[in-house]
Amino acid sequence: MKVTVVGAGAVGASCAEYIAIKNFASEVVLLDIKEGFAEGKAMDLMQTASLNGFDTKITGITNDYTATADSDICVITSGIPRKPGMTREELIDINAGIVKTVSSSLIKHSPKTIIIIVSNPMDTMTYLVHKTTGLPKSRIIGMGGALDSARFKYRLAEALGAPISDVDGMVIGGHSDTGMVPLTRLATRNSVLVSDFLSEERLNQVKEDTKVGGATLTKLLGTSAWYAPGAAVSGLVQAIACDQKKMFPCSVLLEGEYGLNDICIGAPVILGRNGIEKIVEIELNDAEKAHMKESAEGVKKTNDLLAL
Ligand SMILES: NC(=O)c1ccc[n+]([C@@H]2O[C@H](COP(=O)([O-])OP(=O)(O)OC[C@H]3O[C@@H](n4cnc5c(N)ncnc54)[C@H](O)[C@@H]3O)[C@@H](O)[C@H]2O)c1
Numbered sequence: 001m002k003v004t005v006v007g008a009g010a011v012g013a014s015c016a017e018y019i020a021i022k023n024f025a026s027e028v029v030l031l032d033i034k035e036g037f038a039e040g041k042a043m044d045l046m047q048t049a050s051l052n053g054f055d056t057k058i059t060g061i062t063n064d065y066t067a068t069a070d071s072d073i074c075v076i077t078s079g080i081p082r083k084p085g086m087t088r089e090e091l092i093d094i095n096a097g098i099v100k101t102v103s104s105s106l107i108k109h110s111p112k113t114i115i116i117i118v119s120n121p122m123d124t125m126t127y128l129v130h131k132t133t134g135l136p137k138s139r140i141i142g143m144g145g146a147l148d149s150a151r152f153k154y155r156l157a158e159a160l161g162a163p164i165s166d167v168d169g170m171v172i173g174g175h176s177d178t179g180m181v182p183l184t185r186l187a188t189r190n191s192v193l194v195s196d197f198l199s200e201e202r203l204n205q206v207k208e209d210t211k212v213g214g215a216t217l218t219k220l221l222g223t224s225a226w227y228a229p230g231a232a233v234s235g236l237v238q239a240i241a242c243d244q245k246k247m248f249p250c251s252v253l254l255e256g257e258y259g260l261n262d263i264c265i266g267a268p269v270i271l272g273r274n275g276i277e278k279i280v281e282i283e284l285n286d287a288e289k290a291h292m293k294e295s296a297e298g299v300k301k302t303n304d305l306l307a308l
């Protein structure tokens with residue numbers, strides 16, 4: 001199993017590290033445009049192999065896509081992150097150009113690859129890859145919901161005073177400060193609805209804290225987060241590489257599901273060796289449907305800024 005990660009910055013390196021530590025891939029290629037940067041990150045990570053006990057071979061390369069040839073999975077993290085006070089949508093001008101060039105170079109050398117898009121604004125970057133590459137929709141996956149759901153579980157556990165392992169929940173919709181749809185109605189603590197433990201007011205607070213999860217960290221760190229994003233990507237990569245048939249909310253091209261068309265947005269999917277093997281449609285209530293519709297309108301507005 002060969003995995004390429006483009007962008008050896010904060011998220012790309014974290015993602016490579018988690019993939020290696022989980023020890024399921026034979027090879028990870030890190031590629032960056034900055035001379036020597038990916039080579040340095042790869043060497044540093046390889047020097048953790050004997051300490052962390054993994055056999056995955058990590059190599060680094062400066063912008064030479066021949067080294068990525070025949071990758072089973074490619075992850076795109078190249079692009080600029082936001083600074084405090086910015087929205088993800090403000091990154092579109094620079095990141096759209098990067099994602100378009102990078103995805104086309106990757107597919108040239110790995111025509112059968114599955115692509116995971118991380119660069120922001122992620123739903124729009126996923127749509128861009130869909131519009132410009134001709135890859136089947138099952139092989140174009142946007143990572144956002146897996147991270148947002150992890151943050152949702154963190155906030156739920158905090159509100160419940162419970163260990164995170166007790167908690168389950170999911171965030172669908174757009175990966176944006178206003179577009180996320182945390183499904184508080186369906187979240188559980190050991191199969192018991194969290195609404196049995198928490199007031200509506202406290203649950204609304206959890207929802208709002210989840211939606212601004214990325215912005216909160218950006219304010220604290222001065223740039224956006226990387227540990228949880230890297231771990232979330234590695235979860236998707238592992239589900240595909242190991243044919244786990246796990247369900248994650250991912251940005252996927254919808255064709256009628258959730259009443260939406262011609263948009264990539266977060267919905268639950270089953271991930272296996274073929275990429276997205278199924279889109280799962282769950283019954284939403286009227287408020288959730290309205291929030292999903294509003295979220296899609298926001299993503300479409302950003303998609304309209306693409307020069308397609
Ligand atoms: N979808 C998500 O949940 C999620 C989570 C975290 C970050 N992000 C996004 O991921 C992106 C990367 O964030 P980061 O913190 O790693 O940024 P970073 O600046 O640390 O790393 C980005 C790297 O991309 C490289 N790069 C730029 N143009 C390139 C090109 N054409 N080819 C190859 N490499 C190139 C840069 O040299 C840099 O090393 C940002 O757009 C950020 O908003 C998304």
Ligand SMILES: O=C(O)C[C@H](O)C(=O)O
Pocket residue numbers: 081082088120147175213214215218224225229
């Ligand atoms: O918040 C960001 O800009 C980065 C990423 O999308 C995140 O949610 O951490």
